Amino acid sequence: xDTNYIIGSMTALITPFKNSKLDEDAYYKLIKRQINNGxxxxxxxxxxxxxxxxxxxxxxxxxxxxxxxxxGTKAKVLAGAxxxxxHEAVDLAKFARDNNxxxxxxxxxxxxxxxxxxxxxxxxxxAKNVDIPVLLYNVPGRTACDLETQTIIRLFRDCENxxxxxxxxxxxxKCVDLLAHEPKIILISGDDAxxxxxxxxGGKGVISVTSNLLPDMIAKLTQLALDEKYKEAKAIxxxxxxxxxxxxxESNPIPIKAAMYLSGIIQTLEYRLPLxxxxxxxxxxxxxxxxxxxVVK
Numbered sequence: 001x002d003t004n005y006i007i008g009s010m011t012a013l014i015t016p017f018k019n020s021k022l023d024e025d026a027y028y029k030l031i032k033r034q035i036n037n038g039x040x041x042x043x044x045x046x047x048x049x050x051x052x053x054x055x056x057x058x059x060x061x062x063x064x065x066x067x068x069x070x071x072g073t074k075a076k077v078l079a080g081a082x083x084x085x086x087h088e089a090v091d092l093a094k095f096a097r098d099n100n101x102x103x104x105x106x107x108x109x110x111x112x113x114x115x116x117x118x119x120x121x122x123x124x125x126x127a128k129n130v131d132i133p134v135l136l137y138n139v140p141g142r143t144a145c146d147l148e149t150q151t152i153i154r155l156f157r158d159c160e161n162x163x164x165x166x167x168x169x170x171x172x173x174k175c176v177d178l179l180a181h182e183p184k185i186i187l188i189s190g191d192d193a194x195x196x197x198x199x200x201x202g203g204k205g206v207i208s209v210t211s212n213l214l215p216d217m218i219a220k221l222t223q224l225a226l227d228e229k230y231k232e233a234k235a236i237x238x239x240x241x242x243x244x245x246x247x248x249x250e251s252n253p254i255p256i257k258a259a260m261y262l263s264g265i266i267q268t269l270e271y272r273l274p275l276x277x278x279x280x281x282x283x284x285x286x287x288x289x290x291x292x293x294x295v296v297k
Contacts, residue, residue: 004102004133005103005133005163005164005186006040006041006076006078006102006103006133006135006205007040007186007188007204007205007226008040008041008204008205008222008223008226009038009039009040009041009205009206009208009211009215009218009219009221009222009223010039010040010041010042010043010078010188010205010206010207010208010211011034011039011041011042011043011207011208011211011212011215011218012043012046012047012048012049012207012208012209012211012212013027013030013031013034013042013043013044013045013046013048013049013062013066013212014030014048014049014050014212014253014256014257014260014266015027015044015045015049015050015051015054015058015062015272016030016266016268016270017268017270017271017272018267018268018270019270020270020272022054022058022061022062023268024061024065026266026267026268027062027065028065028068028069030212030265030266031065031066031069031070032069033215033265033297034075034211034212034215035069035070035073035075037215037216037219037296038215038216038219038220038223039075039211039215039218039219040074040075040076040205040219040222041075041076041077041078041102042066042069042070042075042076042077042078043077043078043079043080043105043207044062044063044065044066044077044079044080045059045062045063045079045080045081046080046105046107046137046207047107047139047142047252047253048209048212048252048253048256049062049080049253050253050271050272050275051080051082052110053272053273053274053275054272056092059080059092060092060095060099063077063079063080063095063096063099063101064099066079066101067099067100067101076102076103077100077101077102077103078101078102078103078104078105078135078207079092079096079101079103079104079105080092080104080105080107081093081095081096081104081105081106081126082105082106082107082108082109082137083109084109084110084111084112085109086109086121086122086125086126089106089109089122089126090125090126090129092104093106093126093129093130093134094129094130096130096132097130097131097132101132102132102133103132103133103134103135104126104130104132104133104134104135105135105137105166105207106123106126106134106135106136106137107137107139107142107143108136108137108138108139108140108143108145108146108147109122109143109145110142110143110144110145111143111144113144113145114145116147116148116150116151119145119147119151120151120154120155123136123155123159123162124155124158124159127155127159127160127161127162128159130161131161132161133161133163134159134161134162134163135162135163135164135165135166135186135188136152136155136162136164136165136166137165137166137168137190138152138165138166138167138168138169138190139166139168139169139190140169141168141169141170142168146169147165149174149177149178149181152165152178152182152185153178153181153182153185156182156184156185157182163185163186164185164186164187164188164204165178165185165186165187165188166188166189166190166207167187167188167189167190167191167198168190168191169191170191170193170194172194172197172198172201175187175197175198175201175203176201179201179202183202186204186205187201187202187203187204188203188204188205188206188207189203189205189206189207189208190206190207192206192208192209192210192240192244192247193241193244193245193248195208195218195221195222195237196221196225196233196234196237199221199222199225199226199233200225200230200233200234203225204226205222205226206218206221206222209247209248209252209253209256210240210243210244210247210256212256212260212265213243213247213256213259213260213263213265213293213295214240214243214293214295214296215296216296217236217239217240217293218240220236221233221236221237221240224236242289242292243259243289243290243292243293246259246285246286246289247259247286249278249282249285249286250278250279250282251275253271253275254271254275254276254277254278254282255278255282255286257269257271258277258278258282258283258286259286259290262283262286262287262290263290263295264297265295265297
């Protein structure tokens with residue numbers, strides 16, 4: 001197994017659409033922009049990538065494009081490969097491995113609300129079927145399923161290639177609890193509002209929504225924190241507060257796509273139903289807040 005685990009600044013990529021179809025050219029260019037602005041890894045087809053409404057073919061195409069865009073660069077691909085059905089998650093994980101993704105991000109099964117034992121067996125099945133790094137993804141606000149600390153630790157200790165967790169519960173207490181009981185686990189922030197607190201508590205990276213818009217700032221914040229330059233890192237985190245808050249004024253990825261459209265980074269503003277365009281009030285908020293930032297094209 002490749003033990004070169006994926007840490008640092010990572011972007012939870014949006015998925016651009018044009019005329020209701022995946023815009024492959026725009027997607028490739030978005031990834032190249034991320035690389036050029038210092039991001040360590042890209043994360044295609046996660047929550048922000050509207051993975052729940054992509055076809056399996058589109059999902060796999062996004063992984064292929066990300067791998068192609070990162071080829072020959074230092075940037076890695078942590079491919080979204082989760083599902084509420086274990087066999088589907090295994091299939092996506094194998095596809096990511098076979099197509100040279102550096103690792104996979106596997107969200108907790110949504111909707112069916114498994115027990116902790118069910119979660120353990122789900123992830124163990126995925127891990128035994130691939131030999132690349134697996135990052136667990138806990139986001140109970142989306143999935144109605146919370147991956148508890150003891151289950152995370154159990155999986156980390158029992159499965160060689162499960163190296164850590166993207167924690168997006170919003171709970172600092174849970175992050176402290178996890179590292180206090182298993183300091184070797186890799187903790188990745190999945191909540192932009194608390195990137196700095198998680199990094200300063202021992203987190204090893206972030207998977208950011210905001211970095212779709214401001215990859216340079218997220219990359220710098222993360223590297224400063226990893227270099228233990230906490231005062232400078234906190235200053236950037238504080239500067240990002242207003243945009244981090246605005247980008248969650250509606251369900252992700254509605255605001256981030258709108259902000260990227262307003263900034264000229266994407267040329268079309270399309271979502272996959274049931275997601276729709278932001279409310280007028282949300283667009284006005286984003287327009288005001290964006291004036292505080294310099295968005296590098």
